[in-house]
Amino acid sequence: MNDVRAEAAVDVEAREFSVARANAVALYTITRREVKRMLRIWTQTLIPPAITMTLYFVIFGRLIGSRIGSMHGFSYMQYIVPGLVMMSVITNSYGNITSSFFGSKFGRYVEELLASPMPSWVVLSGYVAGAVLRGLLVGAIVLVIALFFTSLHIAHPLVTISTVLLGSTIFSLAGFINAMFAKKFDDIAIVPTFVLTPLTYLGGVFYSVNALGSPWREVSLGNPILYMVNAFRYGVLGISDVAVWITYAVMLAFAIALAAVALTLLHRGVGLRS
Amino acid sequence: MPAVPALETVDLRKTYANGVEALKGVSLRVEPGDFFALLGPNGAGKSTLIGILSSLVNPTSGDARAFGISIHRDRGAVMRQIGLVPQEINFNQFETPFDICVNVAGFYGIPRDVARPRAEKYLNELRIWDKAFQQTRMMSGGMKRRLMIARAMMNEPRLLILDEPTAGVDIEIRRSMWQFITGINRAGTTVILTTHYLEEAEQLCRNIAIIDHGNIVENTAMRTLLAKLDVETFILDVPAGFAGEALPEVPGVKLTRIDAQTLEAEMSKSHDLNSLFAALSGRGIxxxxxxxxxxRLEELFVRLVEHGKPDQGRAAA
Structure with missing residues (x-):
């Protein structure tokens, strides 16, 4: 009897191992496909943010910044670099996942995923990984461009890396949810235009939130992007308008909440299964 | 002890959000190794049923089991058994056939070193290997249909579901597709086919279910069903110039004019032809x-494209 039980336990273990291995292959496949897509259309995914950020550096950093003077002991150019890098990471992660996932819905090849044995978390993780990688790549490109305009010394490398990973994950998840509900291409353009861009500009990319008077400072604290920009600025320059532990608490809370929502929607097949 | 069915649905129901009741309690059993036809008019519920089996539609109630595994209990295990060829083209038009096949294999957990030769094998067998590295948007409709079959084979399914796979495909390609499908069926894969080309279903399938308004109205062996068919239709060629003549009324025969030189007569198999000829002669036709x-045109076309001349085809056969 014990032998039979032991054999059954081994079977279950072997099956779990093979399912885990299959999930790992599936996760790698989606991520690889996403990266390949990003690189295939590099003129749409990598070049525009590089050009846009170069213009920001020239106009805001060099031309206007030279008249502003120093911010917390750093030149204005140095002060805005972390915010602009984070802005690129956020918008590109968001844009990557919305266009890719909505494109797969629109072209119906999302059915390849839905009709496969992959669990929902693998599908979500694959798309998020692809979007995070685009965010990281664009962030790296923008950072390299920034070095042509100013010098930077990364004050806290671990904070820098963890912030960029968390920030891109949060906006990838948000983008995924947007794409799930989207029924037409307009629906994936509305949030970046009317929500993401204003929040980014009001998130302390170009100024210190402490410079705002009440009630605008308090209003600004309701903007999640403020915490990401400040955490990243702390990582790069060592300065922040908000305590770093609060920025992590806010980012983790958003990441967990958005992941839970995205997984629930995906599991139910909202916008995907009838 | 009876074999575990390849597919079994138990009282499967689907009511869409708009209130349309697409399936009204479908219970169906497909034996392993069968070539099974699922037929029905447009909107009968075929695609909903296939959607549930392939996890694209959530059932309202009831169960579907593939090889004894319930879709509710272990969706992943069920999906590993199934290959789906959907009615609509549903792959990324900017990817290549090779990438599409290898990626889909990856979604099933098949590593790339296994998937690559498998993709080559099936793209070759379906005669689209020469397009394997071109973007699929450059391919013809027939090639896209064959790619969907190759893609469905990447997990080497035990149950292959084909939803109108030959819609809009020319006869030569259609025949080569059926050659491939019958080959894999002979090798042990269970095949479920929906099609509007009834002669396809008649020739290929051993068992049949007919669905209408969300209910199974017939589920039997193809031979049994065909035996029930008591109507026969004849095409009659007549000389030009009869167009002005009124057609005679023949009891038990539905006689219609197709064109100036052709009539069509539909009648029971037990009805004799003599009365029809007598009536036509009476009118001087x-x-x-x-x-x-x-x-006949299909047969003639196949002989022309496969053997060069109509006569040679028959001789070769």
Whole structure:
């Protein structure tokens, strides 16, 4: 009897191992496909943010910044670099996942995923990984461009890396949810235009939130992007308008909440299964 | 002890959000190794049923089991058994056939070193290997259909579901597709087919279910069903110039004019032809030739494309 039980336990273990291995292959496949897509259309995914950020550096950093003077002991150019890098990471992660996932819905090849044995978390993780990688790549490109305009010394490398990973994950998840509900291409353009861009500009990319008077400072604290920009600025320059532990608490809370929502929607097949 | 069915649905129901009741308690059983036809008019519920089996539609109630595994209990295990060829083209038009096949294999957990030779094998067998590294948007409709079959084979399914796979495909390609499908069926894969080309279903399938308004109205062996068919249709060739003549009324025969030189007569198999000829002669209409209504053009075309000349085809056969 014990032998039979032991054999059954081994079977279950072997099956779990093979399912885990299959999930790992599936996760790698989606991520690889996403990266390949990003690189295939590099003129749409990598070049525009590089050009846009170069213009920001020239106009805001060099031309206007030279008249502003120093911010917390750093030149204005140095002060805005972390915010602009984070802005690129956020918008590109968001844009990557919305266009890719909505494109797969629109072209119906999302059915390849839905009709496969992959669990929902693998599908979500694959798309998020692809979007995070685009965010990281664009962030790296923008950072390299920034070095042509100013010098930077990364004050806290671990904070820098963890912030960029968390920030891109949060906006990838948000983008995924947007794409799930989207029924037409307009629906994936509305949030970046009317929500993401204003929040980014009001998130302390170009100024210190402490410079705002009440009630605008308090209003600004309701903007999640403020915490990401400040955490990243702390990582790069060592300065922040908000305590770093609060920025992590806010980012983790958003990441967990958005992941839970995205997984629930995906599991139910909202916008995907009838 | 009876074999575990390849597919079993138990009282499967689906009511869409708009209130349309697409399936009203479908119970169906498909034996392993079968070539099974699922037929029905547009909107009968075929695609909903296939959608549930392939996890694209959530059932309202009831269960579907593939090889004894319930879709509710272990969706992943069920999906590993199934390959789906959907009705609509549903792959990324900017990817290549090779990438599409290898990626889909990856979604099933098949590593790339296994998937690559498998993709080559199936793209070759379906005669689209020469397009393997071109973007699929450059491919013809027939090639896209064959790619969907190759893609469905990447997990080497035990149950292959084909939803109108030959819609809009020319006869030569259609025949090569059926050659491939019958080959894999002979090798042990269970095949479920929906099609509007009834002659396809008649030739290929051993068992059949007919669905209408969300209910299974017939589920039997193809032979049994065909035996029930009591109506026969004949095409009659008549000389030009009869167009002005009124057609005679013949009891038990539905006689219609197709064009100036052709009539169609539909009648029971037990009905004799003599009364029809007598009635036509009575109106001065001479019948120059007679044939059963089968798709002779299809046969002629296949002989032309496969063997060069119509006569050679018959001789070679």
């Amino acid at each position: 001479t019948v120059t030739s007679l044939r059963n209504k089968t798709n």
